[in-house]
Amino acid sequence: MAVYISVVSHNHSEIIEQLNCLPHLSEEFNVIVKLNRKEEKSYYNRYTQLHILDEQYDIGFGHNNNLVYSYCKKHLGMQPSDYFIVLNPDVFITVTMITNLVSLMTKNNVKIGAINLYKDMNYSIYDESVRDFPILLDFVMSFLGYGNKTVVNKSEIKKPTIVDWAAGSFLVFQSSHYSKLGGFDECYFMYCEDIDICYRSSMINESVVYFPNIKAVHLAKHSNRKLISKHFYWHVKSIVRYLLSKKKLTSKKSLLECDGF
Template identity: 25%
Template sequence: MKKELSIIIVNYNKYQLTQKCIKSVISNINNIEYEIIVVDNCSTTIISYTQLINKNKNNKNVRVLKTIQNKGFGYGNNEGVKASKYENILLLNPDVEVLGDSIEKMLDRILSDNNIGVIGCKLLNEDLTLQYSCRRFIPLTKFLLARTPLKRLASNKVINKINSQYLMLDYDHIEEKEVDWLMGSCLMLRKKDFNEVKGFSKEYFMYFEDVDLSYKLKKAGKKILYYPQASMIHLHEQESTKKINKLTYFHFISMYKFYKKFVLN
């Protein structure tokens, strides 16, 4: 079977990170016919877009698109999927570095089982320690206490117990496992499944798009698969959980929209 893959990377004012991500894909992808679609999500610094164009203009496998306005992370990915030509899709954050043959391993695994709705690899921090990227759905009250600045209202014992459940600390992260949801930094899925659940939901500007997508695929009877046999580095920042700022605002708004939409108890 011919292996084909469209790789979508959404850029917003992060030319250097995005270009590093592109380079890591090209350096580590083998035995796959592929395209890389970079969606510049209306970067406020025009140089970010023009540098991506200039740097990749001679690479036939790389296309750089530009949205007419920034409607959020999910919107940018949706536009990339619309422009893609292959059935298999890899959604990559620009702050991800591909390691070894991880892309091929993920593609082989999803092609082996039509019931897989989305597959995510093991994500590592920059120091190669494990990043907890597969998670459980938890009630709203628990999420507020453990994953937002409201954590100051709870004891460490309560927070640790909730985080253990939420981050699946009871799981060794060695064997593949069906999970509730996967962090959106590196997700592989079929375009058919993505379109059937209408892609990333439009109501989120930032945060919870990945939770929502996993939930919709799970409701459609698909597997959400954590696949640690493949791994990548993710320069993950958790600014929205540490202090009150603009990111906290987006996190709260998206969280409210998700829980209101699906009413998890």
């Protein structure tokens, strides 16, 4: 099977060049960089094996990745048994780690997976990228600065384990499963689309499997969430959509189970 890696850049060429991860990955896998804004392409042009999609700007995270998925199917020959990886431009991962991940997923028939992200190159500080499904109170407490009890303690997990959801900074899907889910919900512009797709997957009995021994570095810079910021507005809007969608999906599944399906 083949591996296809989707990277969405919002003027991220500087960090992409700094990490210099994509050229190495493109030697073994299909790497597609989707530009969401006009940006300098001199770095990308050095590596002819990189696929650059330079169109349809200022659209959401999910919409961008869905476009890449469609491009992989229509133009690069992606097959149902192949793997589709959503990778943030500020994540550094090696070819070996991805190869090992795909091998584990194939061996254990895993349809959607997540890995162990760290905040530093020494792999000493965990990124809080694996969590339980949140309820409204969890969002409120987090915004008020009281912490987030949904964060999973990675130090306690030593082997592949089912989790509720993992951050979209790195998610991997078997191609057929991504298609079955309909990809990301494009009504989310930013925030919660990763929770949503993981929840929808769990509703069809394909939960996220977290692989603690597959490691990568996520050099995240969190956006401003002040009350007057657009990021706060996007976040609140996404929270409302997620909570309403979750309620609807849960009710629908309950009705189907009562009817004997």
